[in-house]
Amino acid sequence: MDKEEDLETLGEQLYSMIYPKHKESAGKLTGMLLELPKAVLSQMLQDEAILTAALEKALKALQAAPKSSEVTHNDDDDVSESSDSLGEQLFELVDIYNTGYSQKITGMLLEQHKEAVLQLLSDPKLLEEHVNIALKTLKEQNIEETDLSDASEADETDRLGEKLFSLVEQMDSLHANDITGMLLEMDSASIQQLLSDPAKLEAAVQKAQAVLDAVS
Structure with missing residues (x-):
């Protein structure tokens, strides 16, 4: 009332x-x-x-x-x-x-x-209902897109990490985890270059080994 x-x-x-x-x-x-x-x-x-x-x-x-x-x-x-x-x-x-x-x-x-x-x-009331429905849909789409984007980046990092680890392990099995972790701090494009160029990967691994030796 x-x-x-x-x-x-x-x-x-x-x-x-x-x-x-x-x-x-x-x-x-x-x-x-x-x-x-x-x-x-x-x-x-x-x-x-x-x-x-x-x-x-x-x-x-x-x-x-x-x-x-x-x-x-x-x-x-x-x-x-x-x-x-x-x-x-x-x-x-x-x-x-x-x-x-x-x-x-x-x-x-x-x-x-x-x-x-x-x-x-x-009909303003009908318009308001449709605006609210459309707004809800847009917000849900934005949330889904953000989630998908975050998930795809995480998947990409995992995938590169696995490939990198398998190659690094062949060069230095004792420190493979530490070295892979250090290399994964690089951007995706740089990591892709390491995966496709053994010489660059070897140089990067040697630098990482030098850092680990200095720390230990």
Whole structure:
């Protein structure tokens, strides 16, 4: 009940600010903005610039919604122009949520049919749900990519280490572990050179042996 009262109070405050400038559509605009998170609504009430920007986007969404029937009757060029226009309008609405992924999320949402995109433009609550889903997907992909990257680097190091150890062991079986560990501190490209050039490997092993002799 408290949440409903809060929303009603926010709605009244928003309406009183919107009505003087948009008398005919004040009700619809207020309803659209009320679908946004409360934190965003509070910012709008405190900062008229944020409210004005949100209203411009909401107005564009209202203007775009009735055009759904026109899109199917236009030729290919008009449909292409319409797609660009929809993309711009969608980006502006998505950008309100400040996710940091506005461009990517807009691209994901534009992969749907035009009718579905138009519905998103005219239904802020539905748009918010889709933005949240897209954001979650993007974050999961980033985590997976990071994990895969870390895993592949670790696998590569292990693989090079095994090859290196087998060669070093033939030259100095007593200190093979220590020498291999020292050589693995080099970058992958340098290690690959050692593996493909016996002379370079032998020189590197001798340097490592000298270091070990100095330490022991």
